[in-house]
Amino acid sequence: MNAADEDDYRQFVAARLEPLRRMAYLLCRDWHTADDLVSIAIGKLYRHWARVSRAENVDAYVRAVLTRAWLDERRRPWRRERPVPEVASSSVVAPPSGAVDDRATLLALLAELPPGRRAVVVLRFYCDLSVEETARILGISEGGVKSQAARGLRALRLLADDEYVRREPS
């Protein structure tokens, strides 16, 4: 990469670093892991900058790398989550006794979603990506994105105060 390209790369990363960290945090709920994921994403971006920077949507590329890195990291056999014998295929979360009245609760609810569904919710509703872009990043069908997004929101709404999450933005 030449000096001019590196400058462009640095400018891009400086401008996107914070949004990427926050997106990563929504996925993994841990700031150290979030920073690791961002490092992975911008490292890969550096390697492919010459090609990617000419593409239409560099943001989509770096978000895709970040999301896949997170999904991948969860699969390490020695780092896996405590296994459970069987898990229901739907994201069942016990209804709360009260409303969602603080941000920690909302994040905890998000963390209850299965990883793929959480990724869809974050990409669709936090990163504001289209169904098509989300489907491309996750390698699933557009129908799958719509279905996962709907289920994810339904699970969140089950627990959310109507006043807090009242309507889907147009």
Add this chain to the structure above:
Amino acid sequence: MSYQQILDDAIGQSPTSTVDVEAVVRRERRSVRTRWLGAATLVVGAVLAGAVLAGVVSWPFGPAGGDRPPAASPLFAGAEPTEDPAAAKVRLGGAMRSAVLAVVSDAELGGNFVVIHNAWGPSGSSDGKPVYAFTARTSITRGGRTGTVHITVSRRATPDECHSTVDGLGSCVEEVGPRGERMVFESLVTNDATHDRAEVVRVDRGDGCNVWVAITYDGVAPLDLDELEAIALDPRLTIYP
């Protein structure tokens, strides 16, 4: 209020970033130089191999060429398995043992592979459906070298690829397997409680399975990447018998 605003509000103030952009740039520069060196070595090797072939010297290790089929098409999730999980656990436990011993018959396994069925599994499913991960591990000893073999057979759900700065990653190579499988080979330092290094082969197979075979070890690994690959490609390791 949009969802973006709601979630942003929920995240609150970010702590100070520990992302070191300059360190990432330095590392990637080094990595680029290493790849160029590797490519140069390959070119020299290819030239030498060409010279050997031009001298009409027969290659003693099987047919030359060996064109591999094109890479697996963009990944689509595997189908949901229909086999009863309890039966699958028993079958796969035996299959894992057979697959390992078929490749390294001189190895001793510390016990049977006791398979855990984890519907969601350790992996994230990108299509939101369970990955049906069947996973097990056992210790292995071979020629005085010890380690732990980890095997996970699951539904293919997320594209396997290199993420070069995964914690402790020493090297990662993506290849195409003999039947077009998408394969990833990794060597890395782990934070496993018992061993400090790992070699991993991850294969997205055409039958819709994803197979991970890893060895964690100290010092010298009892299994190398080629052996892990051979295990991962064993057709008995499948959730679609």
